Amino acid sequence: MAPALIGCVAGLVALAAPQDPPSRAAEIDALVAKGAPSGDDWASEVAWEETNKRWKDFSAALVKSANGAQLDPSAFVAAQAQFAPLRKRGGESRKVGSVTLRRAGASGFEDEARASASIAFARLLEPFAGASDLRFEFKTVGVELRSETEFATRVLYHAFGSPASGRVQQNAVWSVEWVRATPEAPPLIRAIEVAGFEELSAPGPLLREVTGAVLGELAQSPALALGSEHWFGRSDACGEWNFLGHNGIAIADVDADGREDVFVAMPGGLPNLLLLHAADGTVRDGAEQAGLAWLDDTKGALLIDYDNDGDNDLFAAVGATIVVALNDGAGRFSIKHTLRAGTAAAFYSLAAADFDLDGDLDLYATRYVTTRYGANYPLPYHDARNGPPNHLLRNDGEKGFADVTRDVGLDVNNDRFSTAASWGDYDGDGDPDLYVSNDFGRNNLYRNDGGRFVDIAAEGGVEDQAAGMGVSWGDSDGDGDLDLLVSNMFSSAGQRITAQARFRAGDSSDLRAEFRHHALGNSLFVNAGAGAFRDSSDAAGIRMGRWAWGSKFCDLDGDGLPEIVVPNGFMTNEQKDDL
Numbered sequence: 001m002a003p004a005l006i007g008c009v010a011g012l013v014a015l016a017a018p019q020d021p022p023s024r025a026a027e028i029d030a031l032v033a034k035g036a037p038s039g040d041d042w043a044s045e046v047a048w049e050e051t052n053k054r055w056k057d058f059s060a061a062l063v064k065s066a067n068g069a070q071l072d073p074s075a076f077v078a079a080q081a082q083f084a085p086l087r088k089r090g091g092e093s094r095k096v097g098s099v100t101l102r103r104a105g106a107s108g109f110e111d112e113a114r115a116s117a118s119i120a121f122a123r124l125l126e127p128f129a130g131a132s133d134l135r136f137e138f139k140t141v142g143v144e145l146r147s148e149t150e151f152a153t154r155v156l157y158h159a160f161g162s163p164a165s166g167r168v169q170q171n172a173v174w175s176v177e178w179v180r181a182t183p184e185a186p187p188l189i190r191a192i193e194v195a196g197f198e199e200l201s202a203p204g205p206l207l208r209e210v211t212g213a214v215l216g217e218l219a220q221s222p223a224l225a226l227g228s229e230h231w232f233g234r235s236d237a238c239g240e241w242n243f244l245g246h247n248g249i250a251i252a253d254v255d256a257d258g259r260e261d262v263f264v265a266m267p268g269g270l271p272n273l274l275l276l277h278a279a280d281g282t283v284r285d286g287a288e289q290a291g292l293a294w295l296d297d298t299k300g301a302l303l304i305d306y307d308n309d310g311d312n313d314l315f316a317a318v319g320a321t322i323v324v325a326l327n328d329g330a331g332r333f334s335i336k337h338t339l340r341a342g343t344a345a346a347f348y349s350l351a352a353a354d355f356d357l358d359g360d361l362d363l364y365a366t367r368y369v370t371t372r373y374g375a376n377y378p379l380p381y382h383d384a385r386n387g388p389p390n391h392l393l394r395n396d397g398e399k400g401f402a403d404v405t406r407d408v409g410l411d412v413n414n415d416r417f418s419t420a421a422s423w424g425d426y427d428g429d430g431d432p433d434l435y436v437s438n439d440f441g442r443n444n445l446y447r448n449d450g451g452r453f454v455d456i457a458a459e460g461g462v463e464d465q466a467a468g469m470g471v472s473w474g475d476s477d478g479d480g481d482l483d484l485l486v487s488n489m490f491s492s493a494g495q496r497i498t499a500q501a502r503f504r505a506g507d508s509s510d511l512r513a514e515f516r517h518h519a520l521g522n523s524l525f526v527n528a529g530a531g532a533f534r535d536s537s538d539a540a541g542i543r544m545g546r547w548a549w550g551s552k553f554c555d556l557d558g559d560g561l562p563e564i565v566v567p568n569g570f571m572t573n574e575q576k577d578d579l
Helices: 026-036 043-066 116-124 211-220 492-498 509-517
Strands: 090-095 098-104 137-143 148-163 167-179 188-202 249-252 259-262 272-276 283-285 298-304 311-316 319-326 333-340 348-355 362-367 391-395 401-402 417-424 433-439 442-450 454-455 468-474 484-487 521-531 532-533 553-554 562-567
Touching: 026 319, 043 116, 043 137, 043 167, 043 433, 043 492, 137 492, 188 391, 211 272, 249 298, 272 298, 311 333, 311 348, 311 454, 319 348, 362 417, 433 468, 433 484, 492 509
Parallel strands: 298 348, 417 468
Antiparallel strands: 090 098, 098 188, 137 148, 148 167, 167 188, 249 259, 259 272, 272 283, 298 311, 311 319, 319 333, 348 362, 362 391, 391 401, 417 433, 433 442, 442 454, 468 484, 484 521, 521 532, 553 562
């Protein structure tokens, strides 16, 4: 059995064929009941719940109609309703690589006469004819109550499918009017106005699923084939609850064969993986032979050359300790340092740079909660200042690492729920600056002034008071300087509720706006020079990244312009009707 490194032993329990734990159906049902709008007095959320059910049923009918069935909208649409075109004509059209994008905003599209619901939806679905994988998503981000029988919603519409021509995706913003025959009757759609419309088409998928081909037998191993819900309750709760998935990966060539390998950090009780890249594109797990198959709850990981000997060493966040494992050059590791924090708060993510320009890499390590996830509550929720401190560890070579957080000024505003950090020379003065994303409040931008730091996030306009999950630097506008991408959790429920007049009615408009910003989603800040940034999030169309985590700038198509990749999602178990 693989060893545990730090503190308690996180041993596996019945790895091969564990027995199912007792059913928690009753407990889950009780929690779901607490979240049901019908059990509360928020009429706007009751209206959302009703329309959400209507959209799910309507989606099923639309899928059938795209595959030849006759669409009968009478169960969803008010009688004699006339619709403006849902699939806008005209507008901007351009090609990016193999993808053709057509965009029609509030103006710039061809006028078309209103039509019945049957005709309007048939025209909308024309590009999807014959698509067996057609699916729809309707996210309601606003509700306006008008009377007992009338209300309106603002909906983000998305459709995806693969007709014979390739792949098609539609995105739009709909303003939907609803009407009831009586206050107790189900709502019907009276009108839909389209504020913006995009249609993307490609001859085939941009990416191809190769997990099984690359992983081979590893894909069926218990550690990878069984989800986090399976392992919850089956292994020791030595660290964080292992259904949360707060574990990272690191990519680098560890065995000097010219191919990049992948270190996969695993939750407590499951050994870490080291996926060694073979010449044929497959991988095998070499963690045990490399000395890295620890059983401890491992979160953030970095593969970097910290000792300047030409190979990639491993930094791993293991609870409140950062483990530094040296690479012998052939992919075998030995522990050189165990850097323990002064308190029990676990490290989450790591970022390395030569902040003092002395020729070696230093380490910034973020921490999130003082005790464990779910037990340390952010106070206040929208601007929390009761998180554990992060640490800057200066690389002193053979002497090891020195905690210089306070010495260099990084102790300022260092009490937040930090999730990630990234180094980048945004001001072009030759030394790396540091941005830290924080959950439940404001972020930090520490300007590096010759090895000392000043938090200028507020004056630079990049505090981005939200649910910060990740950060990436990149030149989004091609002007030669670094812009800033911050991934935040997009919440349609948060947007609906914070827009209601009764939400925190006694608070100032500024405070209400802070809560609303928390739900908006991703942020893109364009470098305007002189230490200032311009918020281009809405103009760039990057807000809705769903439950976003570590968004990244990356040039996927090799045209020199960075795309944005947004990993997203949270926990999905047996109940899948949220997908």
